[in-house]
Every structure is written in C-alpha cells, then in structure tokens.
Amino acid sequence: MSNKALEIKNLSFKYRHNSKETLKKINLSVEKGKWLSILSRNGSGKTTLIKLAAGLLENSSKGSIKIFDQEVNQENFASIKEHIGMVFQNPDNQFVGPTVQDDVAFGLENKSIERNEMIERVDSALKDVEMIEFANREPNSLSGGQKQRVALASVLALQPDIIILDEATSMLDPKGRKSLLKLVQKLRSQYKITVIAITHDIQEIEQSDQVIIIDGGKKKLEGKPAKILIEDEKLESFGLEVPFTKRVRKRLFELGIILPNDYESKEMVANKIWKYYSKM
Amino acid sequence: MEILFKNVDYIYQPNSPFQFKALTDVNLKIESGSFTAIIGKTGSGKSTLIRHLNGLLKPSSGEVKIGNLTITSSIKESQLSDLRRKVGMLFQFPEQQLFADTVEHDIEFGPINFGTTKEKAKKIARESLKKVGLNDEFLNRSPLELSGGQMRRVALAGVLAVKPDILVLDEPTAGLDFIGKKEIMKLIKKLQLEEHTTIILVSNSMEDVADYAEEVILLSKGKVIKQASPNKIFSNKEITSALGIETPQTTVLAEFLLERGVDFKGSLPINEKSFNNFLKKIFEEKKKTRIL
Numbered sequence: 001m002s003n004k005a006l007e008i009k010n011l012s013f014k015y016r017h018n019s020k021e022t023l024k025k026i027n028l029s030v031e032k033g034k035w036l037s038i039l040s041r042n043g044s045g046k047t048t049l050i051k052l053a054a055g056l057l058e059n060s061s062k063g064s065i066k067i068f069d070q071e072v073n074q075e076n077f078a079s080i081k082e083h084i085g086m087v088f089q090n091p092d093n094q095f096v097g098p099t100v101q102d103d104v105a106f107g108l109e110n111k112s113i114e115r116n117e118m119i120e121r122v123d124s125a126l127k128d129v130e131m132i133e134f135a136n137r138e139p140n141s142l143s144g145g146q147k148q149r150v151a152l153a154s155v156l157a158l159q160p161d162i163i164i165l166d167e168a169t170s171m172l173d174p175k176g177r178k179s180l181l182k183l184v185q186k187l188r189s190q191y192k193i194t195v196i197a198i199t200h201d202i203q204e205i206e207q208s209d210q211v212i213i214i215d216g217g218k219k220k221l222e223g224k225p226a227k228i229l230i231e232d233e234k235l236e237s238f239g240l241e242v243p244f245t246k247r248v249r250k251r252l253f254e255l256g257i258i259l260p261n262d263y264e265s266k267e268m269v270a271n272k273i274w275k276y277y278s279k280m
Numbered sequence: 281m282e283i284l285f286k287n288v289d290y291i292y293q294p295n296s297p298f299q300f301k302a303l304t305d306v307n308l309k310i311e312s313g314s315f316t317a318i319i320g321k322t323g324s325g326k327s328t329l330i331r332h333l334n335g336l337l338k339p340s341s342g343e344v345k346i347g348n349l350t351i352t353s354s355i356k357e358s359q360l361s362d363l364r365r366k367v368g369m370l371f372q373f374p375e376q377q378l379f380a381d382t383v384e385h386d387i388e389f390g391p392i393n394f395g396t397t398k399e400k401a402k403k404i405a406r407e408s409l410k411k412v413g414l415n416d417e418f419l420n421r422s423p424l425e426l427s428g429g430q431m432r433r434v435a436l437a438g439v440l441a442v443k444p445d446i447l448v449l450d451e452p453t454a455g456l457d458f459i460g461k462k463e464i465m466k467l468i469k470k471l472q473l474e475e476h477t478t479i480i481l482v483s484n485s486m487e488d489v490a491d492y493a494e495e496v497i498l499l500s501k502g503k504v505i506k507q508a509s510p511n512k513i514f515s516n517k518e519i520t521s522a523l524g525i526e527t528p529q530t531t532v533l534a535e536f537l538l539e540r541g542v543d544f545k546g547s548l549p550i551n552e553k554s555f556n557n558f559l560k561k562i563f564e565e566k567k568k569t570r571i572l
Binding site: 041042043089090143144145167170171173174175176200201202239240241244245247248251252255257266267269270271273274277278280 | 321322323373427428429454455456457458459460484485486524526529530532533536537540541542552555556559560562563566567570
C-alpha cells in the first residue's frame, strides 16, 4: 500500500445553488499513520473538504483527491469506503443498536462478517476503547464521552486505515475531550491508523503531526502545531482563539517581562514566570 | 421571580427495580434577576434539577417555589401552564427542535400557542430575532439553511418570544466555535442586565461560568455541595479537586505560581481580567520587598 493516505491536488468545489466556491484550489497530502488537524471557524469549508475526501460528495472539479493512490469517485466508492471510518459531532445521532455491543456489531453484520470473528472484533474494539464493561448497556444510558468511545469502537471494528473525526469532541466536557483525544492517539500508534480531525478548537491540535487552517475555502496556513500555535495575529484574523498561554505572554510583555515566542503549556509558562520572579 | 427549593428529593421510577434517587435534600435560593450557573459532573443531577424549574418534573418530596407558585408532588398539570410561559428553557442542541418551514413561523409558534394573535406574534418574532442579533432578512429563510450559530440564535429567539422571566439554558454554547460561543454568552448576559431576566446556566465551560455568572451551585451525586460566588467555588481547591471539577485555566496557572513560591495572599484569579490584576500585583509586591 502506498505511503500517502490522502492526496488532494488543486481541488475547488462549488455547491450547485451557491454562486461562490466553497473550496478554492486546495492542495494537501497526508502520510500514512500521521495525524492531520484541519482547523477553522464554522462555515469555512472544512466539512465540505472531508465529505469530498470520503466520497460522500461528488468531486465535480478538475482537481484530484486520492486515498492510498486511488482516485475518489463513484466507481471507486466501494473500495474507498473500506479505508475510512468516521466519528461525528453529536453522540446521540450515531446509534442504531439496542445495546453497546449490538451497535458495534452493526457495521460488521452489514459486511457479512462470520459470527465468531464478529464477536472477537466487537470485544477487541470495546476493549480498545475501554468500554468492555458497558457491552450490554443501552447506548442512551451512557455519558457523552462514553458514547463517543462506543462510536469510535464501531469504527475500529471495521479496521479502517483512516479515521476521520468530524468535531467529534466538541460536545464533550473538558475531561471527556482530553480522554477521547488521548485514546485516539493511542490507537493511532498501535494500529498505524491515519487520523484526520476537523475542529474549531485550537487546544485540540497539540497532538497532531500536521495542521492546516482553512478560511474562506482557502488553505491559509500549514505546519506543525508548534508553528501554528504561535501565530497569534493570524489566528485571530481567521476567527480562532489565541491559546491561553500566548495571551498570558502578551500580558507579561505589557508588564515588561519578555518570554520567548514559543508555544508552551501552563506549567512551562509558570516555570518561566517563576524564574523571572525569583531573580527580581 | 425568586426560586426556592426546600428539602427536594427526586426519585426516578420509584418502587421499581430501577428506582434511582437523582436529587437528595436539595435546598437553594436563586434571586430574581440573578445569573446563576449550575455545575457538576455528568450524572450529578443538573438536568433533573433544571427540569423542576418549569414543572417538567415535580419533586418526589419537598417543595419548589417559583414566584408565588408552590410545586409539590401533588400539583395538577393545569396549575403549571402559567409557569411554563414564565420559564423559558433552552435545552442542549436546540437547533434539533427547529421544525417550521421558516424562521418566522418557528419563532411565532410559542406566542401563538400561548394565545397571542397571529398579527401580534409576527411583531414579536421580529423583536425576538433582533434581540438575538439577526435582522429581518432571516424571517423568511428556512431554519435548515442556517449555520450552527445562527440556528442556535433562532432557537433562543423562539424561547425569548414568550417573554420569560426566567431563562434556563442547558449548555447553550456546546459545539459552537470560539466566536459563536462568545456571541451567545454576551447575548445572554445582556438579557440579564437589560431585561432583568433571571438566568440559570448549566455549563461545562468553567471559563464561561467564571466570566458571566454571579453565583454558582455545585452539585455532586444529587446533592448541593456548595452555593457561592464563582470566586469562592473555584478557589476552594479542596472541593474542586475532591469532586473532579475542572477549574478555569487562569486559576490553574496562578496555583502553579503559588506552588513555586510566589507570594500572594488574596483570592485566586478565576478569569483573565482578575488574572491580569494578579500578575500586576505579584510583581509590584516583589518590587516593594526588593526596595525594602
């Protein structure tokens, strides 16, 4: 299999009823096993981009989208679909089974997987997301974070090469959010899965290998999180939040205390402030 | 309207194998025109508690007083209709409840349902839409064509159209982006300040709680652990860490500094405004001691 999980070349897209293009000349390449975050405010084209990449929207432009070297189009849809699993924003909209394990089994039943293998895969997926004790519970009785773990298990059971998270954490509380992202990170390295996460939350990009920012349908910035997180002014102009520690840095600057322009955790910033303070 | 809970218990599916006590001996008072946040982990009883505010749930024992109305387990449905007009509820993901063909029809539905004439309801729809920061152009659009933030506003306009005295909001900013969140929170604060609407906010965003609420009710396992100002709640580390309540980022950073030996006696900063003062103060104090 190719080393390129996703390759997009010169992709533009316009919805039929719109006069303007939703996406403009996007170029993007993601290597197998990497984590790409697509960061942008609402209504900037990121969901359209993902739908095109997964073949859920027909690519009517001259540009090309390839998943593992295979062009995404109607003829190839069946095999493209095999590569990709998606977890969506609202945990309540993705359940079909009466119990957690039925729900995870649903996708496997659709693919006519043999019963013994199905049981094995459901078990192992639920173990992977640390939800095995909840196998017989009703999905509705779970918390938002637990529901998203089950949704992730349903995807994992199908053994995808690429997992797409479409604002999958945006409904969760801060703890649920962190723990889901940590879990995705673990699964990514364990199974060499490529992760494509779309988000409008700057705090979520820290774990990724590569970040792109889309605004007004165009790719505006691309790089590693450490590079993106220090672009205060640009982030603001794209309607994104400047990270908290960067806001603190600005405030310190006004007080005459200059910290280097790196992105740092709260603890690291505390150390720097302390160093300055104790030498005063 | 003042809200008073006296010894409220609530039991789901009583006398069955699934019996579950969701609220235990809840006592609290929420003043008219105040902004109160209800916080607590999933399953702590937040949703059960707010469902008592418009009579969706009635206490299994004890009583809830809202204005002049006392709600006990024996109250009749017919006595609750006036309350339902006075207490507006915006549940999670309210955009899923938008159903009409146009924004206007959706907002009018509440007032018409409560007996307002069609003509008057039309006028109210316009006013409500203006309150949430959308112009008349939206009236004839389909709710389904709107962006997430716009849909959330239309849903809020629908609740405001019945002119509630009390507005209960369950995670009103969940799923919105940074700008959308800020806009909705500012709007809610404005309703409190300008229309004197009593605001009750259920939220997981401790930054929002610290920035906008005047009072916090902290729930755990169906009990009220503490009711106090955000400042008192978030600087009480014993309670927040014991209950696994996340504190605002500013509080976390200030705590790191105190642990390292920064000298500060006041209460911990809970939002960026108070954090800026905190920074200024610690450096000023340090300079003073240096001069001495």
